[in-house]
Structure formats: structure tokens, C-alpha cells
Amino acid sequence: MSRFVALAGVAGMYAAGAWLPMAAGGEAQVKSTTWNFDTDKPGAPPQGFTAPTGEWKVVADESPAGKGNVVAQLARNAKAVYNVTLVSSVKPKDVDVTVKFRAVSGDIDQGGGLVWRARDAENYYIARYNPLEENFRVYKVEGGKRTQLETADVKKSDGWHTLRVTMIGDQITCYYDGQKYLESKDATFAEAGMIGLWTKADAQTHFDELVLSGG
Numbered sequence: 165m166s167r168f169v170a171l172a173g174v175a176g177m178y179a180a181g182a183w184l185p186m187a188a189g190g191e192a193q194v195k196s197t198t199w200n201f202d203t204d205k206p207g208a209p210p211q212g213f214t215a216p217t218g219e220w221k222v223v224a225d226e227s228p229a230g231k232g233n234v235v236a237q238l239a240r241n242a243k244a245v246y247n248v249t250l251v252s253s254v255k256p257k258d259v260d261v262t263v264k265f266r267a268v269s270g271d272i273d274q275g276g277g278l279v280w281r282a283r284d285a286e287n288y289y290i291a292r293y294n295p296l297e298e299n300f301r302v303y304k305v306e307g308g309k310r311t312q313l314e315t316a317d318v319k320k321s322d323g324w325h326t327l328r329v330t331m332i333g334d335q336i337t338c339y340y341d342g343q344k345y346l347e348s349k350d351a352t353f354a355e356a357g358m359i360g361l362w363t364k365a366d367a368q369t370h371f372d373e374l375v376l377s378g379g
Contacts, residue, residue, distance in 0.1 A: 195377060196375055196376060196377040197375070197376045198375045198376075199212075199251070199373075199375075200232065200233075200374075201222050201233040201234060201235055201372065202233050204222040204233055205222060206222050206223055206224055206233060207221060207222065207223070208221065209222070209249075210222055210249070212251060212252060212253050213249045213250065213251055213252065214250050214252050215248070215249040215250075216248055216249075216250070216284070216285035217241075217246060217247050217285055218239045218241065218245075218247025218248065218363065219238040219239040220235055220236070220237055220238075220247075221235070221236055221238060222234070222235055222236075223235075223236045223370070225370065227266060227323070233372075234266075234370040234371060234372040235361065235371045235372070236268070236368065236370050236371075237249075237361070237363045237368055237369050237371075238368060239366075240270075240365075240366040240368070241365050241366060242365060243272050243273075243364075243365045244365075245364070245365055246305070246310075246362060246363075246364055247362065247364065247365075247367070248279060248282075248285045248288075248360055248361075248362055249360050249361050250279065251358055251359050251360055251374075251376075254358070254359065254376065255356045255358055256280075256356055256357075256359065256376060256378060257281070257355065257356035257357075258331060258332045258333070258378050259280050259281075259329070259330065259331055259359065259376060259377070260329075260330045260376075260377040260378050261278055261280055261329050261330075261359055261375065261376050261377070262278075262326060262327065262329075262373075262374070262375045263278055263326070263327055263371055263372070263373065263374045263375070264324050264325070264326050264371065264372045264373045265277075265324070265325060265326075265327060265371050265372075266323060266325070266370045267295050267367070267369055268370055269366075269367075269368045270296070270363075270365065270367035270368055270369075271366055272365040272366045272367075273294060273296065273363070273364040273365040273367040274294060274296045274367045274369070275292060275293045275295050275296075275363070275367060275369060276292055276293075276361065276363040276364075276369040276371065277290050277291050277292025277293065277327060277361075277362045277363075278290070278291050278292075278329050278359070278361065278362070279359060279360040279361065279362050280331060280357065280358075280359045281331070281353040281355070281356070281357035281358075282357045282358040282359070282360060283353065283357055283358075286305065286306075287305060287306055287307065287353065288304075288305050288353065288357065288358075288360075289302070289303070289304055289305075289329075289331070289336065289350075289353060290302070290303050290304075290310075290362050291303075291327060291329045291346065292327075292362060292364075293318065293325065293327065293340060295320040298317060298318060298319055298320050299315055299316065299317055299318060300315070300316045300318045300338065300340050300345050301313075301314065301315045301316075301346070302315075302336060302338050302346050302348055304352050304353070306352065313336070313346075313348040313350055314338075314346040315346075316345040316346055318340055318345065324372075325340065325341050326339075326340070326341055326342065327339070327340060328342075334349045334350055334351045334354070335347075335349055336349070359374075
């Protein structure tokens with residue numbers, strides 16, 4: 165019978181996706197890490213995350229499909245503001261990262277996205293969906309300045325949706341609800357960095373089940 169180990173992490177911050185067999189030599193083969201926020205305190209920031217911009221808090225999911233806690237971006241900032249929260253405990257390089265999100269409100273902007281290979285709150289890659297514009301885009305942000313890499317039109321629909329990004333070396337691939345829409349190559353951020361969540365301006369959005377594979 166195989167020996168098993170639990171994925172380790174900050175208590176209350178995330179739930180491990182699975183128990184995994186011990187490899188030869190006693191090294192655990194960690195496949196994925198999931199942050200689902202269900203053990204976090206509502207009204208407080210999510211454990212293990214920093215929030216350089218925006219107002220990020222754990223709230224109860226009151227949507228029809230709600231099953232627990234989610235992270236909400238609550239600030240209503242000006243048009244040029246990017247609201248960013250970053251996971252401070254991991255810095256992967258090659259990644260496969262997914263998150264569920266639901267656009268709640270926003271007059272200037274809506275929706276949100278995934279951040280990866282972040283050096284800080286002003287230098288990172290971002291893939292985001294905007295229901296107001298009905299488009300899915302991938303950008304790089306350098307020194308707070310955003311440059312579009314690719315875009316695709318995606319028709320708006322209400323409720324929860326899933327974003328997924330993979331990056332191996334300089335190859336970026338982005339998915340919306342399981343369908344591949346965007347591919348790009350870029351070497352601006354070639355080193356490992358933080359992952360995180362993102363909205364723009366007044367976009368109030370809920371996020372859940374942030375899953376990281378690889379790194």
C-alpha cells in the first residue's frame with residue numbers, strides 16, 4: 165500500500181485538492197493547490213493574500229448556486245485603477261491556474277481576471293473577461309502600464325464562469341469556460357512570480373476556487 169501525505173500550507177488559507185502518494189526518497193509529488201476561502205472569516209481579507217489595491221474581503225456567496233465563502237472586490241475606484249490581490253506564499257514560474265468568477269456590478273468596468281508571474285502590483289501578466297465589452301483579453305502590465313497581447317470576442321452570459329491560464333516558458337494560453345480563445349508568446353516576465361486576482365475601476369466581482377497547478 166502506498167504511503168500518503170497531505171498537501172501543506174497556511175492553516176485556513178486553502179484546501180488541498182487531493183492526498184498524493186509519496187515518491188521514492190520521501191519527496192511529495194504536489195499536483196495542485198486550491199484556495200476556496202470556506203474556512204476564512206467573512207468580512208476579513210483572505211488569509212495568505214496581500215491587497216496592494218482595491219478592497220478584497222471574504223463574503224458569503226448568496227448567488228443561486230452559492231455553496232460557501234468567496235472573495236469579493238468591493239472598491240469602486242476610478243477608471244485607471246487596477247485592483248490587485250496577490251498570493252504571497254507561492255511564486256511559480258510555469259503554471260496552470262484557474263478561478264471561478266461572477267461579475268456583480270460596475271458602471272465603468274465589470275468582470276475580472278487572473279494574474280501570474282507578478283513581481284508586484286504593477287508588474288505582471290493578466291488575463292481578464294469584461295462583460296460590458298464582451299471580450300476576453302491577455303495583457304502584460306509593466307510599471308503600471310498595460311499592453312494588450314491578444315483579444316477575443318466572447319458573448320456575455322450571467323452567473324459563474326471559469327478562467328484558466330497556462331504558461332510554459334514564453335507560451336501563454338487562455339481559456340474561458342473550458343474553451344481556448346487566446347494564445348500569445350511573451351518573455352517580458354521570464355522569472356517565477358506571484359499569482360493573484362484582478363479587477364479594474366469599479367468592477368465588483370466575486371471569485372472562488374483559485375487552483376494552481378505546476379510551478
